[in-house]
Amino acid sequence: MNTRVFFLTALSALTLAGCADGPQLKPNVSGKAGEVIVVMDKSNWEAAPGQSLRSLLAIDFPYLPQSEPLFSLFNITENAFSSIFQSHRNIILCNMTSDLPDAKMVIQKDIWAAPQIVITISGPTPETIKDCIDKEGDKIRNALEQAERNRVITNSKKYEEQALRNTVTKWLGGSPYFPNGYSIKKQTDNFIWIAYETTYTNQGIFIYTYPYRSEEDLTLPRIIAERNLVLEREVPGPLENTYMTTNSMIEPSLRWVTYNNRQFAELRGLWDVKNDFMGGPFVSHCFYDKANNRVVVLEAFVYAPKYKKRNYVRQVESILYSFEWQNE
Numbered sequence: 129m130n131t132r133v134f135f136l137t138a139l140s141a142l143t144l145a146g147c148a149d150g151p152q153l154k155p156n157v158s159g160k161a162g163e164v165i166v167v168m169d170k171s172n173w174e175a176a177p178g179q180s181l182r183s184l185l186a187i188d189f190p191y192l193p194q195s196e197p198l199f200s201l202f203n204i205t206e207n208a209f210s211s212i213f214q215s216h217r218n219i220i221l222c223n224m225t226s227d228l229p230d231a232k233m234v235i236q237k238d239i240w241a242a243p244q245i246v247i248t249i250s251g252p253t254p255e256t257i258k259d260c261i262d263k264e265g266d267k268i269r270n271a272l273e274q275a276e277r278n279r280v281i282t283n284s285k286k287y288e289e290q291a292l293r294n295t296v297t298k299w300l301g302g303s304p305y306f307p308n309g310y311s312i313k314k315q316t317d318n319f320i321w322i323a324y325e326t327t328y329t330n331q332g333i334f335i336y337t338y339p340y341r342s343e344e345d346l347t348l349p350r351i352i353a354e355r356n357l358v359l360e361r362e363v364p365g366p367l368e369n370t371y372m373t374t375n376s377m378i379e380p381s382l383r384w385v386t387y388n389n390r391q392f393a394e395l396r397g398l399w400d401v402k403n404d405f406m407g408g409p410f411v412s413h414c415f416y417d418k419a420n421n422r423v424v425v426l427e428a429f430v431y432a433p434k435y436k437k438r439n440y441v442r443q444v445e446s447i448l449y450s451f452e453w454q455n456e
Contacts, residue, residue, distance in 0.1 A: 153242075154238055154241050154242040154244075155240075155241050156215075156242065157216065157217035157241045157242065157243060157244050158215045158216050158217065158241070159216040159218070160439075161439045161442065161443075162199055163199070163200045163202065163217065163218060164185060164199045164218040164219070165204055165213055165219045166178075166203050166204065166222065167204050167205070167213075167219065167220065167221045167222060168203060168205075168206075168222040169205060169206065169222075169224070170205060172224075172254050172257070173203045175254060176255065177222060177254050177257045177258045177261060178203070179258075180258050180262055180265075181220065181261055184265045184268065184269060185197075185199045185201060185268070186198065186200075189441070190381065190396055191380070191381070191396045191397055191409050191410075192409050192437050192438065192441070193398065193437070194436070194437075196436055196437065196438040198269075198438075206223075211240075214239075214240040214241070215241040216241075216244070217241075217243070217244055217245070217279070218244075218275060219244070219246045220247045220248075221246065221247070221248040221249070222249050222250075222257055223248065223251075224250075224251065224252070224253070224257065225250055226252050228250055228252050229252070230251065230252075230256060231252070231256035231260035232249075232250055232251070232260065233247065233249045233260055233268070234247070234250075235247050235271050243275070243279055243282065245271060247272075249264075276442055276446070277442070277445075277446040277449055280442070280443055280446035280447065281305065281446055281450045284304075284306065284307040284446070284450055288306060288308070289306045289307065289309075289310055289311070292306040292310060292311070292312065293306060295312065295315075296320060296322075296335060297454050299320065300337075301419075301420075301453060302453035303451065304426065304447045304448055304449075304451045304452075305452075306322060307324075310322050313332070316362065318336055318337060319334070319335070319336045319358060320335045320336070321333070321334055321362070321363070322335070324444075328432065328434045329430075329431065329435065329440065330432070331430055331440055332428070332430075332431075333444065333447060334358075334359075334362075334425070334426075334427040334429070335424075335425065335426055336362075336425050337417070337420075337422045337423060337424050337425065338354045338358075338423050339421070339422055339423075340417075340422050346393050346415075346423060347382075348382045348395070351393065351395055351412070351414055351423075351425075352374050355425070355427075356373050358425075359371060359372040359373055359374075359399075360372075360373065360402075365403070365404045365406065366401075366406075367403070367404060369402075369403055370401050370404045371401065372399055372400070373401070373402050374397060374400070375397060375398035375399060375407065378397065378398055379397070380396055380398075381395070381397070382394065382395050385413075387449060390415065390451075392414055392415035393413075393414045393415070394412070394413060395410075395412040396410070396411050396412075397409075398410070406431065406433075407431075408430050408431045408432065408433075409437060410427060411427070412425055412427040412428075413425070413426045413449075413451070414426075426448045427448075428441070428444040428448050430444060
């Protein structure tokens with residue numbers, strides 16, 4: 129499959145969708161969350177282009193108790209890339225075409241299925257494809273992460289527990305979208321705990337605020353200090369004198385993110401239960417609510433001792449990204 133054939137195939141798919149009696153529904157995507165099909169010749173997969181993709185996408189997912197890759201990559205050769213694989217949720221097509229002067233990347237959506245992302249990287253030589261992957265690495269990774277996130281947000285909005293959003297909005301002035309199965313576990317004057325629990329898993333969201341006095345209130349030490357105070361008070365452990373806190377052995381990370389015209393500090397780390405052996409990953413979005421002169425914290429955590437945690441974290445973290453102010 130060269131670039132020209134691919135684009136003709138993609139164009140045909142889009143054209144057919146708009147013909148007949150109006151737009152035609154594409155089949156749902158296949159594959160599991162976090163999986164990426166990489167269509168690439170075996171020799172290139174084992175050489176520099178494949179190594180660049182693995183170094184970009186198969187690195188460890190940050191702040192998990194056990195090592196798990198950011199994405200699970202599966203190599204398929206061009207000849208094996210049949211319709212059974214074309215419906216996959218995340219596809220990277222790497223094409224060698226000698227008629228191209230330089231390598232280039234194109235990101236497209238919903239070519240063969242929906243909601244699907246297809247990233248095509250084309251170049252005249254393996255070296256140019258490798259260089260393109262390295263140059264466009266952030267765009268590739270961000271596009272895949274956003275695609276996974278959007279699927280969760282879409283389902284959260286389609287199958288939402290609207291009463292939960294109404295409750296949070298009434299208290300805070302805005303809320304994430306919570307899918308079916310989530311319920312309020314605890315609510316106090318300045319704290320809401322919403323969770324989805326099964327026999328062996330717990331995906332939880334904490335929402336709380338604290339006063340804003342200066343820029344120091346959105347620094348890593350201040351956020352952790354406030355977090356520990358709130359969790360000691362509001363999230364007891366299973367035994368007496370136990371409570372959730374921040375793992376002090378591995379310092380959390382902080383980075384600033386801009387998403388949907390909202391800027392927030394993203395905190396990633398591990399949580400523990402003081403005087404007990406429970407623990408797991410957490411992600412916090414902390415932002416300044418200027419109208420009320422306070423810091424708002426949306427926090428997602430996972431407890432799944434029997435299972436891998438990457439996909440659980442992505443699911444509940446995506447709910448944080450769905451946050452909207454009431455008047456937006």
